[in-house]
Amino acid sequence: MVQGATGSRDFDLITGHKLDSSDSKVQKITDNRFMKFESNNEMFNYTDPVFNQFNIALFDHNATAISTENLESIFNHSNTIVLIIGRNFSSFRTAKRIMDEYIRFERQKTDSFMRKIVLCINEYNPGDNRNKFSNEDISEYLGCEINVILPHFQVRKENDPFTQILQHLAATVLGRDKEDSKENTNILSGFFK
Numbered sequence: 001m002v003q004g005a006t007g008s009r010d011f012d013l014i015t016g017h018k019l020d021s022s023d024s025k026v027q028k029i030t031d032n033r034f035m036k037f038e039s040n041n042e043m044f045n046y047t048d049p050v051f052n053q054f055n056i057a058l059f060d061h062n063a064t065a066i067s068t069e070n071l072e073s074i075f076n077h078s079n080t081i082v083l084i085i086g087r088n089f090s091s092f093r094t095a096k097r098i099m100d101e102y103i104r105f106e107r108q109k110t111d112s113f114m115r116k117i118v119l120c121i122n123e124y125n126p127g128d129n130r131n132k133f134s135n136e137d138i139s140e141y142l143g144c145e146i147n148v149i150l151p152h153f154q155v156r157k158e159n160d161p162f163t164q165i166l167q168h169l170a171a172t173v174l175g176r177d178k179e180d181s182k183e184n185t186n187i188l189s190g191f192f193k
Contacts, residue, residue: 002051004061005038026050044070046077063094068101075105080116080173084150086124087132092141095119099142118172120148147172 003021017029024039034054042048051057059074063083066074074081083098085091102117119142121135135146148169153162170176 001033001035002057002059003035003037004059005040005043006062006065007038007060008062044073046073063098064090071098071101072105075102075109075115078115079113080118082118082120082169082173084120084122085138086122087138089133092133092138095142099144116175117144118147118169119144120150120169121146122150123152124150125152 015029015033015035017035019027019029019035019037021037024037024042026034026036029035036050038045038059046059061074081098081102083095085095099117102115106114121138133141135149139145148165150165150169151162153160
């Protein structure tokens, strides 16, 4: 996993492992999980040979800080783009800008490869129920279906609803069928413990 230079630098909290966010070298988390914090001078360098040693590379970026040129670079170097948004209009505007840029990119690109967009709603604020937008409103505004809704959680346990949804998200990213997801998605869902 690569924490983009524009990101929050909080993968130590997410993974439950001590990580040095000032070190831009690849850091080992477990035998099959590694982490890299992107430095400012490495931003959006998807051709770094270090990524070739891994089967899958996930990049985490703060989408509000990404220019149109960098979005195009992301689109060019991605197979799957996962947009994780909150239930607030600021998140919707940012996602809409990315979706509009992606549509423009698809019209102008020279390759025939179709990238996959996965839309996730992160319900990180459970007290915000009264001002929520409906799933239908969000889908209509963004012009795409919501693939996954990540519920708020405080303490995760094995096989809890949040873990099951993460397995579904991993299956969606990997292009697996839902019935395969329980057995074959630990590669991604196991990253976030």
